[in-house]
Amino acid sequence: MTAISPSKTRVAAISSPRQRIRVDLRAERRAGWAMVAPAVLLLAAFLIVPVILGFVLSFTNARLVSPEPIAFTGLDNFVRAFTADPTFVRSLLNTFCFAVVVVPVQAGFGLALALLVNQKIRGAVAFRVIFFIPVVTSIVVVSILWKFMYQPDGLVNSFINSITLGAWQGTAWLNNPSTALAAIIVLSIWQAVGFHMLIWLSGLQTIPGELYEAARIDGAGPWRQFRDVTWPCLRPTRVFVLITITIAALGLFVQIDVMTQGGPVDATSTLVYHAVRMGYHQQQIGYGSALSLVFFVLVLVIALVQRFLTRDKDSSHGRA
């Protein structure tokens, strides 16, 4: 939409140009506020208010369904989480374990795929589509499919069986406490890697071709080109990919809810899953809020640390 011009009748009434500008500005400001209003209202109703509520409820014994009055309990919920709730501690460890594996592997894998589909070869677009299909498939559907594949007589074990000519039988992947989390890591990476491939790809395509040309003239091979042109130029993309994967990994929930419900024996329980279980299934919404607050602080701290580590070290030459 172009700038708003005052209507003809208005112009006649206004004498000086300065006044006209002021009227214009006021009208524009009004229009701006009016345009932003729906979004602000919705954000307030569905984001800001719940966040504040969650923060407040963390310090109470609030229940989802209860005639009893709510009482402030101070830090009780937090003390309980760290001292009297072994499942929470286990969930914390699982969540970290998941993130520590998923972040580098998925980012690296995504970059490798992006480099592959960035070649000028026939069918590159088809490959891009293939790698991207899991991303647009609902994660619930993906989880159910993989659940079937991981069964003792499922696709994964049949495949292992035929590859090793029956020497190795595989296991009930999701029922085995030592393999369940690994199984979920594999499917999560498979599902989401296409999205980050696309982000890397957009980063790769912003690198000017002249740089490669110049590098080739200087006699740089493919590895040198990657190390001294591609890698430094991908800096902003890298920061973005790292932070988005980290936040997504820490928020692992759907796969757990669909496939294992935190089992076997807490081997796949995660922070968000445990908070939902406590808040909804056990109706302890106060305690669930406290767990969510812990999760929020963790994500915030990790994101800030990452921002700090990946900050522009000298901003005069930095590419932001």
Add this chain to the structure above:
Amino acid sequence: MKRKSLSVIVAAGLSAALALGGCARASQDSAGAPGEITMWTHSAGNPGELAVYKQIIADFNASQHQYKIVQQNFPQGSYNDAITAAAAAHKLPCLLDMDGPVMPNWAWAGYLQPLGLPDSLINSLLPTTVGRYRNTVYSAGYWDAALSIFARKSVLDKNNIRIPTVDKPWTLDEFDAAVTTLKANGYATPLDLGAADTGEWWSYAYSPMLQSAGGDLINRGTMKSADGALNGPDAVRFFTWFQQAFKDKWVDNAGPVGNQRFIDNKVALSYTGVWNAKDALAAVGGDLLILPPVDFGKGPKIGGGSWQWGISAGCPNADGARAYLKFSFQDKYLTAFADSQVVIPSTASAAAASKYFSDTGALHQFTVLSRKFALARPATPGYPVISSTFEKAAKDIMNGAAVKSTLDTAAQAIDTDIKSQNNYGF
């Protein structure tokens, strides 16, 4: 011109935002038009059930002019959340259906008012289809479900396994021997307990086994503690058996949920519900046996109490809601539900008219099982917590956790919750 179009857009945007915020209010206000009675069901996606409700509502609305029922359907998965959210916002519908064991929790929270239907009507219903909390009736249902062990007569005969009856069910030793025999004769996993399922199924399916062994979810006498019931010697004995059954590959938790593996003859014995009986009947025909559950020592038990109807506390048209419920408990509707859903009708006269559940019906055995063995889940407001805790403990045990300590932890979690709620008023 431009300014006009802008203000139109802004106005449209604002009104859309307001409408979004307000639509929930407008459509669910119980006090809509005078005489309008709102009704929520959990039956979205279940065309058979909805067709019967539509019929009842149409008939009721046509039978009088004072009240008009307005129906809204939710998918079962998110139904309880919708109720909780609506209750928090004081926007509950007049009529709502609920899963039997959840009712005390809602009654205690003040969501429901006593049902107030005539005693003659309530007394004509199967006991497990009436929801009582602290000696007050809050809900009543058109049907109950029942669990049984499905088997093929030919398979049992071939393996020389005695066919159990309601008077002489399988003892645990007999059952163990039967499963061992079946495993030796071609069934890699002879038994399907439905362990792939999640949620309320776990309490519904496995707490009756625990009760049959002498344990329970909670001490029903006082409703104040699970200690000794959920983690006593009987419970430990049952769960040790449960764990061993998985360890020995008698049973597994591979899917699919439902009864498909029995229909495909991949398992010989399937512990499942009446709702799967129609398909099994179609696939297996006269060879199908509907057997009583195993006697773990204290007689066989099956879960009782399915979905039931209640009236919300703030309903402005409670008399109309009652009139509707009274109208809806006609035998023809109960029979229609029973035959479309394959569930046990809650009155004897409706059962007599049913295609499946009359004395000569193919599924009559389920009514016998329900009358003889059904045991309701404990009617305490703490039930949702008990159920969710039980599910986690049972799954952990299935996956190899130490039996006694897992049960101790579960009992302690339940007791902590009960204490934090001042014993839920018991």
